[in-house]
Amino acid sequence: MGKLLYELNRVCHLYGDKKVLDIDTLDIPAGSILGLSGPNGSGKSTLLKLLAFAMAPSQGKIIFNNRPEAPMSPRVRSRVTLLTQKPYLLKRSVFDNVIYGLKIRKDTKNLKQRVAQALAAVGLDFSEFYGRSWHELSGGEAQRVAMAARLILRPKALLLDEPVASVDTESASLIRRASLAARDSWGCTLIIVSHDLIWLNQCSDTRISMAKGRIFSTLEESILPPPYEKRQGGTIKDLGNNEYISLSPQTGSAAVISQKQIKISLSKEEKDGYDNQVTAQVIQMILEQKTGNILTTLSMDNFLINLSLTREQVSTQGLRPGKKVILMFRSQDIAWR
Amino acid sequence: MEFLASGFLKAIELLIRGDASTWSAVSATLQASTWSMLISLVFGLPCGFALGYFDFRFKRQVRTLVDTLLALPTVCVGLLVYAFISSRGPLGEFELLFTLSGIAMGQTILAFPIVTAITASIIENIDEDLKLTLVSLGAGKRNIILTCLWEVRFGILAAAVTAYGRVLTEVGISMMVGGNIKYHTRTITTAIALETNKGMFADGIALGIVLMAIAFGVNISLSFLRKR
Numbered sequence: 358m359g360k361l362l363y364e365l366n367r368v369c370h371l372y373g374d375k376k377v378l379d380i381d382t383l384d385i386p387a388g389s390i391l392g393l394s395g396p397n398g399s400g401k402s403t404l405l406k407l408l409a410f411a412m413a414p415s416q417g418k419i420i421f422n423n424r425p426e427a428p429m430s431p432r433v434r435s436r437v438t439l440l441t442q443k444p445y446l447l448k449r450s451v452f453d454n455v456i457y458g459l460k461i462r463k464d465t466k467n468l469k470q471r472v473a474q475a476l477a478a479v480g481l482d483f484s485e486f487y488g489r490s491w492h493e494l495s496g497g498e499a500q501r502v503a504m505a506a507r508l509i510l511r512p513k514a515l516l517l518d519e520p521v522a523s524v525d526t527e528s529a530s531l532i533r534r535a536s537l538a539a540r541d542s543w544g545c546t547l548i549i550v551s552h553d554l555i556w557l558n559q560c561s562d563t564r565i566s567m568a569k570g571r572i573f574s575t576l577e578e579s580i581l582p583p584p585y586e587k588r589q590g591g592t593i594k595d596l597g598n599n600e601y602i603s604l605s606p607q608t609g610s611a612a613v614i615s616q617k618q619i620k621i622s623l624s625k626e627e628k629d630g631y632d633n634q635v636t637a638q639v640i641q642m643i644l645e646q647k648t649g650n651i652l653t654t655l656s657m658d659n660f661l662i663n664l665s666l667t668r669e670q671v672s673t674q675g676l677r678p679g680k681k682v683i684l685m686f687r688s689q690d691i692a693w694r
Numbered sequence: 695m696e697f698l699a700s701g702f703l704k705a706i707e708l709l710i711r712g713d714a715s716t717w718s719a720v721s722a723t724l725q726a727s728t729w730s731m732l733i734s735l736v737f738g739l740p741c742g743f744a745l746g747y748f749d750f751r752f753k754r755q756v757r758t759l760v761d762t763l764l765a766l767p768t769v770c771v772g773l774l775v776y777a778f779i780s781s782r783g784p785l786g787e788f789e790l791l792f793t794l795s796g797i798a799m800g801q802t803i804l805a806f807p808i809v810t811a812i813t814a815s816i817i818e819n820i821d822e823d824l825k826l827t828l829v830s831l832g833a834g835k836r837n838i839i840l841t842c843l844w845e846v847r848f849g850i851l852a853a854a855v856t857a858y859g860r861v862l863t864e865v866g867i868s869m870m871v872g873g874n875i876k877y878h879t880r881t882i883t884t885a886i887a888l889e890t891n892k893g894m895f896a897d898g899i900a901l902g903i904v905l906m907a908i909a910f911g912v913n914i915s916l917s918f919l920r921k922r
Contacts, residue, residue, distance in 0.1 A: 411829045429834060439830035445823040448845055457841075458831040506831060516830075 361423075362387040362514060362546045363408060368417035370403055370570075378403050378414070378570040385563075387513070388544040390537075392561030392575075394552065396582065400570035401550045402441075405516045408548060409439035422513070435462060438512040442519040444503035451476075451494070451502050452487040458510045475509040476502075478538060480531040497528030504532050508539055514546045515539055521553065533560075554663070555643050558652055569611045571694050579619070579662045581612040581691065591688075596658045600635050602688075609693030616664055618690040621674055622683045631685040637662065639680045642671070651676075655684065704896030705903055715876060715885075716897065720904050723881040726794045726868070727861045730801035735854060738806050742813025742853075743843065746820075757814065763807035768800075768866030775800040775871050792873040797881070800867035805857040812853035816846045848919070855916050859909060 363385040370378040378400045385391055395401050407414050410421075410428045418425040426433045438458070447454050455472045459465060473483035479501035486494075486502070494502060500520065507515060517536060521529035537560060539545040551557055557564060564575035568582055581602060585592050594602040594612065604612050625634045640661070641654035650665045653676060662684070666676070674682065708716050745757060777783050779790040779799070790796040820842055828838050843850065865883040872879030874888060882901045889897040 406826070409830055411826050428829070431834075434832040434834065437830075438832070439826070441823060441826065443823060445821055445827040447827075447841070461831070461833055461837045503827075510832065 359386045359388065361385065362389075362421065364420035366417060366420075368407065368414045368419060370400075370407060370412075371415045376570060378407070380404070380417075380570075380572055383565075383572060385546060385548065387546055388540065389562045390540060390547040390549065390560050392557035392564040393548065393550045393567065394554065394557060394564070394575065395567035399567040401567050402518055403570075404567070404572075405439060405518050405548065405550060408514070409437055409516050410434075411439065435510070436513040437516065438507040438510055438514070439516040439518065440500075440504055440507055440520050442522050444500060446491040446494070446499050446503060448491055450487070450491070451481075451489045454491065454502055455506045455509055458506060471509055472505075475505040478508055478535045479504050480527075481505065495525075497524040500524045501528055501531060504535055508535060511539075511543050512545060514548065517547065517549045517551075519550055519552070521551070521556075554641070554652070554654065558643050558645055562647075569694075571611055573613060573694075575663060577616060578613050579616055579664070581614065582660050583611065585612065596635060598636075598658060600658070602633050602635060602691075605688050605691050605693070607693060611694050612691050613694055614686055614691050618686050619662075619664060620685040621664075621666075621670070621676075622685055623674060625683050626685065630687055630689075632688050634683050634685050637682055637684045639676050639678050639682065642676070642678060655682070657684070698895070698899070701895035701899040702903075705900030708897065708900040709904070713897075713900075715880075716900055716904070718877045719880050719882050719885040719901060722794060722797075722872075722879060723862065723883070723905075724908070726797040726801060726872075726881065727858065729795075729798040730805055730861055731854065731858055733798070733802045734805035734809050734857060738809030738857075739813055739843070739850065741806075742810040743817055743839065745810060746814035746817025747839075747842070757811075760807050760811045760814070764811055766804060766807065768804060768864040769870065770866075771800050771803050772867040772870030775803065775867065779871070791871065792875060792879055794872070794879060796871040797868050797879060800871045801861045801864065804864060804867065805861050808857040808860060809853050812856060813850055816849040816853070817842065820846060851916055851919060855912055858912055862905065862908060 361384050363383070365380050365383040368378065368380045369376060393401055393404070406412050407419060410426060410430065410433045413428050421433055421437070424432065447457060452472055455475055456468055459468065472487060476483050476486060481498065481501055491499070504520070515536060520532050524532070533556060536547055536549070540547050549557060549561070566573045566575045566580060568580040573580055581594050581604070585594050585604065585607060592604040592607045594604060596602065620631065635657060637655035637657045639653055640656045643652045645652050645665065648665065650667055651671050653664050653666050653671070655662050655664065676682070745753070745760065775796065776791070779785045779788065779796050781791070790799065824842065824845060825838060828841055833841060863883060865887055868874070868879070868881040868884045869887070872881065872884065874880050874884040882905045886898045886901045889901070
């Protein structure tokens with residue numbers, strides 16, 4: 358692992374009395390791309406706000422570039438920037454929006470040229486757009502202007518919170534391309550929150566998932582998300598359709614199983630103490646360009662599990678989207694976090 | 695209703711002829727209201743920003759007090775200011791009673807809570823994403839405050855116009871603190887009250903037209919600025 362840009366150790370964040378983030382440890386190497394996914398309310402946006410130093414964690418410290426840093430520190434203000442799903446454009450022209458960050462740093466050399474470059478990076482023509490007012494832009498154009506306003510700062514870390522969730526296909530493609538170009542051009546570290554698993558799998562060096570404010574390694578562990586129920590003297594997760602998962606006695610807030618412990622079968626089998634045998638349907642298969650594996654998304658009634666399968670596994674089982682399979686795993690292999 | 699029509703015609707005549715007492719009242723009104731607005735904006739804007747932006751102890755109570763002061767009766771303000779600046783009051787030595795400065799002082803007390811309360815509401819309703827955007831673009835505390843104020847400039851302008859409307863049309867303070875002295879502290883509203891009492895409807899209507907014209911001019915300016 359190269360030089361670390363971020364180091365988080367025992368970082369917790371609370372809104373009132375409610376703990377929304379609880380991270381034991383998270384290291385993010387400089388120049389890497391970290392893909393972050395998880396259900397709504399899992400703590401992804403809170404984590405990004407902390408990493409952007411837009412607020413301080415309730416407990417713990419965030420080390421940036423080998424120094425513990427806090428919001429408003431001049432060392433992070435010029436180096437970390439966050440783009441949200443619905444960014445706020447200032448009530449002024451495109452040009453003034455893009456140069457805002459530079460102006461407050463009093464960095465005003467070659468502004469026209471730099472704005473032209475930043476706009477070009479997101480597919481906007483300088484002469485056509487620089488004089489336009491904020492309210493004369495479509496949603497996709499506004500998002501691209503917001504992206505340009507961040508790229509012009511050449512940040513060390515660019516945090517993207519669902520940046521393409523509410524824009525058209527062309528804008529999404531341009532924003533994706535511009536963010537990757539930032540990494541390739543000046544070694545910008547990218548931390549991307551997205552539900553677009555194809556994009557995350559294509560570009561991420563590391564993938565993590567979040568649930569209940571905790572992080573999990575996406576390609577190693579799967580979360581069996583709450584709610585859980587006490588039934589038949591133990592804890593279960595009800596899947597509907599008369600199926601449920603038996604869990605080990607509850608000792609944490611989220612049940613997790615190592616992906617290695619999950620076996621895929623075409624029919625239920627009576628063997629090796631696999632007390633959990635539940636029906637799942639393949640809904641998506643994506644080629645992982647870095648490993649050559651097939652990231653297979655399976656739906657179990659009300660939640661999804663992603664499994665990284667070898668090509669042999671896929672072809673032996675004849676897996677394809679729409680096919681129903683049986684997922685087999687032991688309750689004793691389920692851990693609690 | 696005939697007297698209204700003839701009063702209107704005479705009003706036009708008075709204005710065109712440049713009647714000294716009419717224009718003296720207009721001048722006194724503009725002087726007192728301009729000074730009171732300037733002072734209440736200088737103090738009201740930062741106070742409103744602080745009240746809307748920061749969290750502090752007793753914030754809710756302060757907010758309730760400021761909101762209550764929005765309904766401050768002008769005669770109560772007049773009475774209070776009169777007590778303070780009369781020869782027996784703590785500010786008696788400054789000889790502000792029956793002066794335009796005294797009126798401006800009372801009108802400032804009237805306008806200050808309006809500017810403060812409306813500014814606080816505007817700041818409270820600022821888009822949550824604005825601050826996050828500013829922080830993520832590297833803004834410091836000073837930049838955040840100034841940019842937030844600039845982003846809500848039209849709302850603040852509306853606050854100023856609302857306060858100006860209240861100041862421009864009040865009678866109680868001008869009458870009690872100014873004393874309605876002709877060619878000195880007689881404002882448009884006190885003049886209208888006096889002329890109407892005397893049965894001089896034409897003069898009253900003339901002054902009423904001027905008052906409406908000033909309010910109209912201020913609103914036209916506001917809509918022009920909004921377009922920009």
